[in-house]
Amino acid sequence: xxxxxxxxxxxxxxxxxxxxxxxxxxxxxxxxxxxxxxxxxxxxxxxxxxxxxxxxxxxxxxxxxxxxxxxxxxxxxxxxxxxxxxxxxxxxxxxxxxx
Amino acid sequence: xxxxxxxxxxxxxxxxxxxxxxxxxxxxxxxxxxxxxxxxxxxxxxxxxxxxxxxxxxxxxxxxxxxxxxxxxxxxxxxxxxxxxxxxxxxxxxxxxxxxxxxxxxxxxxxxxxxxxxxxxxxxxxxxxxxxxxxxxxxxxxxxxxxxxxxxxxxxxxxxxxxxxxxxxxxxxxxxxxxxxxxxxxxxxxxxxxxxxxxxxxxxxxxxxxxxxxxxxxxxxxxxxxxxxxxxxxxxxxxxxxxxxxxxxxxxxxxxxxxxxxxxxxxxxxxxxxxxxxxxxxxxxxxxxxxxxxxxxxxxxxxxxxxxxxxxxxxxxxxxxxxxxxxxxxxxxxxxxxxxxxxxxxxxxxxxxxxxxxxxxxxxxxxxxxxxxxxxxxxxxxxxxxxxxxxxxxxxxxxxxxxxxxxxxxxxxxxxxxxxxxxxxxxxxxxxxxxxxxxxxxxxxxxxxxxxxxxxxxxxxxxxxxxxxxxxxxxxxxxxxxxxxxxxxxxxxxxxxxxxxxxxxxxxxxxxxxxxxxxxxxxxxxxxxxxxxxxxxxxxxxxxxxxxxxxxxxxxxxxxxxxxxxxxxxxxxxxxxxxxxxxxxxxxxxxxxxxxxxxxxxxxxxxxxxxxxxxxxxxxxxxxxxxxxxxxxxxxxxxxxxxxxxxxxxxxxxxxxxxxxxxxxxxxxxxxxxxxxxxxxxxxxxxxxxxxxxxxxxxxxxxxxxxxxxxxxxxxxxxxxxxxxxxxxxxxxxxxxxxxxxxxxxxxxxxxxxxxxxxxxxxxxxxxxxxxxxxxxxxxxxxxxxxxxxxxxxxxxxxxxxxxxxxxxxxxxxxxxxxxxxxxxxxxxxxxxxxxxxxxxxxxxxxxxxxxxxxxxxxxxxxxxxxxxxxxxx
Numbered sequence: 001x002x003x004x005x006x007x008x009x010x011x012x013x014x015x016x017x018x019x020x021x022x023x024x025x026x027x028x029x030x031x032x033x034x035x036x037x038x039x040x041x042x043x044x045x046x047x048x049x050x051x052x053x054x055x056x057x058x059x060x061x062x063x064x065x066x067x068x069x070x071x072x073x074x075x076x077x078x079x080x081x082x083x084x085x086x087x088x089x090x091x092x093x094x095x096x097x098x099x
Numbered sequence: 100x101x102x103x104x105x106x107x108x109x110x111x112x113x114x115x116x117x118x119x120x121x122x123x124x125x126x127x128x129x130x131x132x133x134x135x136x137x138x139x140x141x142x143x144x145x146x147x148x149x150x151x152x153x154x155x156x157x158x159x160x161x162x163x164x165x166x167x168x169x170x171x172x173x174x175x176x177x178x179x180x181x182x183x184x185x186x187x188x189x190x191x192x193x194x195x196x197x198x199x200x201x202x203x204x205x206x207x208x209x210x211x212x213x214x215x216x217x218x219x220x221x222x223x224x225x226x227x228x229x230x231x232x233x234x235x236x237x238x239x240x241x242x243x244x245x246x247x248x249x250x251x252x253x254x255x256x257x258x259x260x261x262x263x264x265x266x267x268x269x270x271x272x273x274x275x276x277x278x279x280x281x282x283x284x285x286x287x288x289x290x291x292x293x294x295x296x297x298x299x300x301x302x303x304x305x306x307x308x309x310x311x312x313x314x315x316x317x318x319x320x321x322x323x324x325x326x327x328x329x330x331x332x333x334x335x336x337x338x339x340x341x342x343x344x345x346x347x348x349x350x351x352x353x354x355x356x357x358x359x360x361x362x363x364x365x366x367x368x369x370x371x372x373x374x375x376x377x378x379x380x381x382x383x384x385x386x387x388x389x390x391x392x393x394x395x396x397x398x399x400x401x402x403x404x405x406x407x408x409x410x411x412x413x414x415x416x417x418x419x420x421x422x423x424x425x426x427x428x429x430x431x432x433x434x435x436x437x438x439x440x441x442x443x444x445x446x447x448x449x450x451x452x453x454x455x456x457x458x459x460x461x462x463x464x465x466x467x468x469x470x471x472x473x474x475x476x477x478x479x480x481x482x483x484x485x486x487x488x489x490x491x492x493x494x495x496x497x498x499x500x501x502x503x504x505x506x507x508x509x510x511x512x513x514x515x516x517x518x519x520x521x522x523x524x525x526x527x528x529x530x531x532x533x534x535x536x537x538x539x540x541x542x543x544x545x546x547x548x549x550x551x552x553x554x555x556x557x558x559x560x561x562x563x564x565x566x567x568x569x570x571x572x573x574x575x576x577x578x579x580x581x582x583x584x585x586x587x588x589x590x591x592x593x594x595x596x597x598x599x600x601x602x603x604x605x606x607x608x609x610x611x612x613x614x615x616x617x618x619x620x621x622x623x624x625x626x627x628x629x630x631x632x633x634x635x636x637x638x639x640x641x642x643x644x645x646x647x648x649x650x651x652x653x654x655x656x657x658x659x660x661x662x663x664x665x666x667x668x669x670x671x672x673x674x675x676x677x678x679x680x681x682x683x684x685x686x687x688x689x690x691x692x693x694x695x696x697x698x699x700x701x702x703x704x705x706x707x708x709x710x711x712x713x714x715x716x717x718x719x720x721x722x723x724x725x726x727x728x729x730x731x732x733x734x735x736x737x738x739x740x741x742x743x744x745x746x747x748x749x750x751x752x753x754x755x756x757x758x759x760x761x762x763x764x765x766x767x768x769x770x771x772x773x774x775x776x777x778x779x780x781x782x783x784x785x786x787x788x789x790x791x792x793x794x795x796x797x798x799x800x801x802x803x804x805x806x807x808x809x810x811x812x813x814x815x816x817x818x819x820x821x822x823x824x825x826x827x828x829x830x831x832x833x834x835x836x837x838x839x840x841x842x843x844x845x846x847x848x849x850x851x852x853x854x855x856x857x858x859x860x861x862x863x864x865x866x867x868x869x870x871x872x873x874x875x876x877x878x879x880x881x882x883x884x885x886x887x888x889x890x891x892x893x894x895x896x897x898x899x900x901x902x903x904x905x906x907x908x909x910x911x912x913x914x915x916x917x918x919x920x921x922x923x924x925x926x927x928x929x930x931x932x933x934x935x936x937x938x939x940x941x942x943x944x945x946x947x948x949x950x951x952x953x954x955x956x957x958x959x960x961x962x963x964x965x966x967x968x969x970x971x972x973x
Contacts, residue, residue, distance in 0.1 A: 018526065022198045026527075029531060030532070067853070074519070078523060085563070085564060089455070092453055093555065
């Protein structure tokens with residue numbers, strides 16, 4: 001049962017990581033109208049940040065660790081997408097002999 | 100004369116082994132009284148003698164057994180030796196003596212055309228069109244070199260690959276060279292005694308343009324085009340093109356660029372008078388009669404005299420032959436077809452293929468779906484044919500696919516990975532405001548202004564990989580991909596509407612999903628309308644626009660004081676929309692900011708219509724409001740609906756989501772096309788440099804190079820002689836493919852989608868797919884290229900091969916639209932629904948079967964088009 005809850009905590013961490021990244025992206029997405037959009041953007045960051053903090057605080061130790069791994073692993077995975085895409089495109093350029 | 104060099108009139112049809120296919124054909128025609136320019140042939144035996152002297156025999160014999168990777172390298176060596184070796188004295192003397200006889204006592208300087216004539220060439224099975232060298236303006240000093248270059252062209256990588264594909268033994272092919280007086284043609288062209296695309300034998304097709312014919316064959320100019328009845332040579336259809344360029348027949352000393360601008364007065368003038376048209380057709384048919392097969396004839400007119408330059412059998416390569424050498428199974432992706440009716444040029448294709456596309460593949464410049472790659476992860480038991488049929492939406496009542504349990508786990512893993520990769524994007528793009536991509540324009544300007552960024556880097560930077568400081572960079576393309584969600588939202592909307600109000604009008608979902616605010620392509624249409632209002636305010640501007648063709652109108656408006664306000668507005672419009680173009684995915688397409696005449700043509704269209712375009716929008720808005728009232732009334736009897744109105748709210752919410760994603764799709768396109776515009780500017784800048792350095796000779800040639808060849812030219816590793824033949828061959832191939840159009844599938848046999856045209860009560864019935872409801876009857880206007888045929892009289896039915904946003908303004912003037920390609924979701928359907936006009940798409944060969952002036956009835960509910968009998972015929 002513990003393992004099942006740990007998996008659930010991990011999945012929840014992953015989900016909240018996604019929501020937090022989306023909220024942070026909002027800063028760039030709404031930057032052109034940030035003077036009007038700042039309440040919405042900051043609310044997004046604060047709500048999802050707070051949700052992560054509160055959920056982590058409420059969890060017992062083993063679930064907390066799984067939750068943190070979920071958060072962290074998705075963040076690392078997401079951040080690695082751009083370098084991976086860069087490598088992939090570089091490969092395509094070589095394949096096609098595009099200088 | 101010996102058998103090494105023969106006068107052209109001394110050879111005939113049976114001498115192909117001696118003088119090549121072209122030489123034999125020309126000799127045959129000349130000796131039978133056809134007006135072929137005089138000349139002589141350097142026979143294949145001379146080539147064989149030269150090979151012996153260079154001791155290349157053994158090398159050639161070993162070629163067929165050489166590993167594929169080595170063949171090109173070996174051929175390059177053979178070519179180099181042929182082109183640079185010294186001709187034996189006796190042979191050189193024979194050639195120069197024959198040349199001397201050809202040009203003596205002519206009373207004016209004569210230059211020659213030197214043309215390859217391979218012994219396997221023009222023999223029907225394989226055309227070798229453009230594979231071998233042809234040189235013009237050749238004088239005595241260059242003659243021997245050009246003969247050697249013709250021999251060398253037998254060993255170009257393209258010619259070698261062509262022979263390999265057609266199973267022709269390399270060592271068995273020899274090359275003769277035809278040297279003829281070059282006709283300083285005022286008009287030239289090609290004619291076909293049967294339709295080379297459809298195979299129809301009841302028509303003669305003639306294409307003509309000013310100057311030398313090379314420009315037509317290479318596809319550098321769009322020629323005037325005539326279709327004549329074979330029986331009485333009556334003109335069935337004709338299309339006078341805007342002939343901007345010509346290859347000059349006379350080359351001044353020191354001049355190397357042969358392509359020149361056609362004087363304004365001649366650009367839209369017919370290049371053939373009715374008499375000359377008849378002469379060309381008659382001679383072409385005589386060629387066919389002589390050879391007993393349909394002919395492809397090249398001809399020239401000089402001082403009102405007709406000259407026959409070449410006649411060969413039409414080698415019709417059907418669409419089904421395209422991609423025969425390709426392994427795998429591919430089908431065109433219906434929703435994308437309208438964007439890619441013509442194949443990409445090599446440069447554009449090369450750059451665009453940087454975009455990751457696991458499921459797509461470019462074949463001869465067209466984009467195909469790899470059906471096997473799509474089928475593999477699908478959890479259904481479905482054959483490749485059934486899936487291809489589905490992707491091309493052919494059979495409407497195909498049986499449902501059975502689920503394949505064994506594939507489900509793999510699909511779940513794949514779906515989960517897809518979710519992980521795209522979750523952030525999908526959530527980010529659920530509610531983006533309209534201006535989210537505004538900063539993309541600034542990024543484009545920044546990248547465009549940086550000379551250190553080349554076209555490929557610009558492509559990556561603006562469309563694929565963002566820098567941390569410019570996170571907007573790849574957003575247009577990502578938004579476009581994520582906007583595909585509107586399909587699922589549309590399905591939800593349909594379910595809701597049909598579930599709760601099954602009897603509501605058939606096009607209810609389409610009407611509910613239309614009418615978005617802030618769609619940039621619609622705003623572009625309004626911008627053109629605003630320009631028309633400005634033009635209408637000033638009688639002088641209005642008169643100039645209505646009286647002159649767009650190019651001339653622009654030149655006349657520039658110095659006109661009264662026109663300055665209008666021009667100021669035009670500049671403002673171009674600053675926002677100048678990156679748009681016809682066929683805007685293709686880098687070769689000029690953008691509006693380069694040629695604003697196209698925009699003026701559309702303004703002119705608006706000047707011709709009485710009613711404001713907003714009437715269409717109002718009509719659509721009224722239909723939407725009436726539909727919502729109707730829905731409300733139908734839903735009222737359902738439980739609790741009167742109290743809470745939940746069902747209607749849900750329907751309207753689903754419709755809002757459809758509108759949002761549709762708008763995202765249209766608007767993201769506006770921006771990524773802007774990125775492609777920057778890439779084009781980079782290419783044009785390089786082209787300018789290469790033209791100045793003499794590494795390229797003609798504008799527009801650059802698009803027929805590959806990116807690595809471009810880099811080679813820039814770095815000095817390649818020069819004009821290295822790329823000249825490649826460019827010509829690719830141009831010829833490109834134009835051939837453009838005329839033919841893509842086969843719908845490669846490696847798969849698909850059923851025909853619609854029954855062929857049928858006769859119904861005296862009318863010809865064409866079947867297509869309904870894209871916008873309603874019925875309309877009116878006069879057809881066939882428009883192939885909106886940059887040339889910009890006039891559409893209000894109320895005419897637009898008949899087009901495809902449409903994209905550049906066509907939008909024409910929809911405002913049209914009464915209905917008929918389009919050869921596309922689907923319900925294509926641009927034509929979307930715009931037609933917005934404007935509340937009937938539209939039928941996917942009508943095969945509509946632009947050929949319907950002629951301008953025909954009375955046609957368009958039924959947008961049934962997806963049918965009837966060509967009504969002319970009143971006189973009825």
